[in-house]
Amino acid sequence: MYVHDAxxxxxxxxxxxxxxxQVRRRLSGELNEDEFKLLRLLNxxxxxxxxxxxxxxxxxxxxxxxxxxxxxHVARRYDRGYGHFTTRQNIQxxxxxxxxxxxxxxxxxxxxxxxxQTSGNSVRNVTTDQWAGVAPDEIEDPRVWAEVVRQHVTLHxxxxxxxxxxxxxxxxxxxxxxxxxxxxxALRLHRNEAxxxxxxxxxxxxxxxTPFLAKTIKQFLPKHDVLSYVEAVLRxxxxxxxRDNAWKARxxxxxxxxxAEAFGREVEQEWQSIKDxxxxxxxxxxxxxxxxxxxxxxxxxxxxxxxxxxxxxxxxRFETWHRSAxxxxxxxxxxxxxxxxxxxxxxxxxxxxxxxxxxxxxxDRYSSGEIRVGHEQNLALPHVxxxxxxxxxxxxxxxxxxxxxxxLVSDIxxxxxxxxxxxxxxxxxxxxxxxxRRFRDGDLARDLGRLHINISGCINACGHHHVGHIGILGxxxxxxxxxxxxxxxxxxxxxxxxxxxGPAVPYGEVANVVEDIVAAxxxxxxxxxxxxxxxxxxxxxxxxxxxxxxxx
Amino acid sequence: MTSPLHQKIKVTGxxxxxxxxxxxxxxxxxxxxxxxxxxxxxxxxxxTSDAAMALLTAARAEGVRVxxxxxxxxxxxxxxxxxxxLRERIRAAGPTIRLPAPEAANVHVCA
Ligand code: SF4
Numbered sequence: 001m002y003v004h005d006a007x008x009x010x011x012x013x014x015x016x017x018x019x020x021x022q023v024r025r026r027l028s029g030e031l032n033e034d035e036f037k038l039l040r041l042l043n044x045x046x047x048x049x050x051x052x053x054x055x056x057x058x059x060x061x062x063x064x065x066x067x068x069x070x071x072x073h074v075a076r077r078y079d080r081g082y083g084h085f086t087t088r089q090n091i092q093x094x095x096x097x098x099x100x101x102x103x104x105x106x107x108x109x110x111x112x113x114x115x116x117q118t119s120g121n122s123v124r125n126v127t128t129d130q131w132a133g134v135a136p137d138e139i140e141d142p143r144v145w146a147e148v149v150r151q152h153v154t155l156h157x158x159x160x161x162x163x164x165x166x167x168x169x170x171x172x173x174x175x176x177x178x179x180x181x182x183x184x185x186a187l188r189l190h191r192n193e194a195x196x197x198x199x200x201x202x203x204x205x206x207x208x209x210t211p212f213l214a215k216t217i218k219q220f221l222p223k224h225d226v227l228s229y230v231e232a233v234l235r236x237x238x239x240x241x242x243r244d245n246a247w248k249a250r251x252x253x254x255x256x257x258x259x260a261e262a263f264g265r266e267v268e269q270e271w272q273s274i275k276d277x278x279x280x281x282x283x284x285x286x287x288x289x290x291x292x293x294x295x296x297x298x299x300x301x302x303x304x305x306x307x308x309x310x311x312x313x314x315x316x317r318f319e320t321w322h323r324s325a326x327x328x329x330x331x332x333x334x335x336x337x338x339x340x341x342x343x344x345x346x347x348x349x350x351x352x353x354x355x356x357x358x359x360x361x362x363x364d365r366y367s368s369g370e371i372r373v374g375h376e377q378n379l380a381l382p383h384v385x386x387x388x389x390x391x392x393x394x395x396x397x398x399x400x401x402x403x404x405x406x407x408l409v410s411d412i413x414x415x416x417x418x419x420x421x422x423x424x425x426x427x428x429x430x431x432x433x434x435x436x437r438r439f440r441d442g443d444l445a446r447d448l449g450r451l452h453i454n455i456s457g458c459i460n461a462c463g464h465h466h467v468g469h470i471g472i473l474g475x476x477x478x479x480x481x482x483x484x485x486x487x488x489x490x491x492x493x494x495x496x497x498x499x500x501x502g503p504a505v506p507y508g509e510v511a512n513v514v515e516d517i518v519a520a521x522x523x524x525x526x527x528x529x530x531x532x533x534x535x536x537x538x539x540x541x542x543x544x545x546x547x548x549x550x551x552x
Numbered sequence: 553m554t555s556p557l558h559q560k561i562k563v564t565g566x567x568x569x570x571x572x573x574x575x576x577x578x579x580x581x582x583x584x585x586x587x588x589x590x591x592x593x594x595x596x597x598x599x600t601s602d603a604a605m606a607l608l609t610a611a612r613a614e615g616v617r618v619x620x621x622x623x624x625x626x627x628x629x630x631x632x633x634x635x636x637x638l639r640e641r642i643r644a645a646g647p648t649i650r651l652p653a654p655e656a657a658n659v660h661v662c663a
Contacts, residue, residue, distance in 0.1 A: 026574070027575070028616075029615075029616035032615050033615060033619050033620070047619060047620070048577070049579070049642060049643050050577065050578065050643065050646060050647075051576060051577035051578065052576070052577045076655065080651060080652070081652055081654055081655055082651070082652045097575060097576040097577075098574065098577070099575055099576070347649060350652070352652045352655075353655065354655060418638070418639065418642055419642060419647035419648055419649055420647060424639075427648060429647075429649050430648060430649055479637050479638070480638075481638065
């Protein structure tokens with residue numbers, strides 16, 4: 001849990017009052033839309049197809065139960081009773097009225113939540129592994145470093161109007177759960193040969209119209225230099241990034257045009273001039289931030305308590321869920337529990353106010369009041385005693401967040417698409433819902449194993465389709481919805497961009513094509529247990545292409 | 553830059569002028585009497601570029617109440633205007649997916 005200080009709270013409260021005045025001036029006509037748009041985008045307020053949307057950042061995906069309850073309250077009081085968790089550890093409310101926004105923001109500010117820097121050409125929410133602080137494979141808690149960076153770039157005048165938006169992610173574990181390589185800037189903590197921990201710095205990743213995976217510009221950056229180095233990257237981008245063409249303004253284009261090496265040299269030069277200045281971190285400063293992350297008073301427990309063993313042996317549904325949703329914790333006797341927001345036929349990432357309230361209560365009871373939000377649009381409870389898993393499961397099952405499909409074919413990532421988004425070409429959500437019904441058979445899904453489907457409603461790629469094992473992108477052809485399908489993408493430590501398997505197909509054909517790809521995989525895999533993405537890696541996309549062409 | 557007043561709009565069929573309402577973002581249409589309605593059948597339908605431009609210019613002059621006014625196609629084959637493409641259909645009718653039902657506590661029953 002992160003504890004906000006008085007400075008954070010005052011800053012957010014002041015910002016809300018400023019926005020209240022801006023809304024008042026807009027409603028009275030004192031500000032025109034062009035003037036106001038700039039201001040609302042500084043606060044995470046978009047205008048979509050049917051209504052305003054408020055996006056709220058959830059730094060490093062950590063929520064307290066009080067914060068989740070407040071999100072439920074905002075959903076209920078100012079919106080239509082639900083919220084949508086996004087691929088960047090944010091939540092969006094899709095139906096909020098302009099005149100209600102200041103009050104909603106004031107309520108959120110009471111628990112330290114806000115929409116500052118969730119839109120516009122700013123440094124966006126700094127994201128990380130949703131298992132931060134509890135994953136057995138991490139070197140240390142990445143949130144400390146995410147917070148070091150967040151504090152520095154929040155409302156930093158130099159980085160408020162950059163050439164384009166800028167997304168940073170931090171990872172400290174062996175397995176990348178934060179999709180590092182698709183970020184503008186990614187910091188990966190690892191150990192060198194001497195056993196010291198330092199950051200690999202990667203820049204220029206991003207999806208959209210011109211997708212690139214981030215390239216490494218520094219293999220080993222001492223931890224205490226992280227702030228000055230991030231500053232040097234941002235300054236270099238700010239100076240050389242294109243401002244004349246929005247499609248070419250992201251750092252990925254600059255890194256591609258200059259070459260990673262040349263870009264790295266520019267950064268290095270800038271860095272040398274500032275690295276020993278005010279941004280050099282000392283142990284005390286880092287310790288002060290680390291101290292704001294509070295852990296529960298863990299008990300000394302053993303793995304596999306008798307209650308758990310009995311429940312697993314005695315209840316098949318529980319056992320199935322346990323295999324899907326429960327992950328190892330760094331401490332014995334504890335577990336990390338993923339809550340699937342991907343129930344059959346529902347909207348990926350949506351949670352109702354009632355679900356949010358119930359999850360907040362369960363977090364208080366079973367997870368020291370803490371909830372995590374992951375980029376896969378699921379939630380997690382990070383501190384659950386293994387002996388509590390059975391009663392927890394029953395409660396989660398009762399509110400519809402215990403579908404045993406975590407990481408499986410129906411755990412689909414999807415952006416809001418044309419049902420909400422004014423930039424969309426095509427719908428995403430109904431495609432996801434259709435696929436979740438087609439693959440409702442849990443035994444089949446488990447036999448298929450890990451398989452990530454990602455769907456975006458336009459080339460902006462909010463659904464990260466390029467890095468889906470199967471990626472689906474909505475395009476428009478003569479006024480009709482068409483979809484391009486790629487395979488072979490992945491977002492983890494072996495990140496790859498997917499490749500097209502054929503021409504775009506109409507709306508009604510998408511699920512059939514996916515079924516054909518899956519059927520081809522079952523035939524082509526070397527053995528059960530070779531997961532889809534490994535089969536594609538082993539044999540390439542051609543055999544899949546042939547198969548899909550033959551039937552469509 | 554060309555002034556909006558001198559811009560040409562390509563009109564190949566019946567069109568309306570639509571926008572989002574400033575206060576809540578709701579989808580609205582310009583009526584023949586210079587008002588706004590949330591019901592597409594009440595919208596003024598025009599078929600020429602000049603008429604569309606005139607409607608749009610008048611709509612945009614009302615920057616206080618509306619946001620992002622633009623010209624959208626409609627389909628008159630059933631008599632009353634219907635949205636002319638999928639985006640406009642979704643704007644008019646709302647998301648094509650089932651939304652969570654409002655909670656009981658939120659439903660106000662009018663006596
Ligand atoms: S990918 Fe496109 S359609 Fe989907 S949310 Fe992003 S901008 Fe909207």
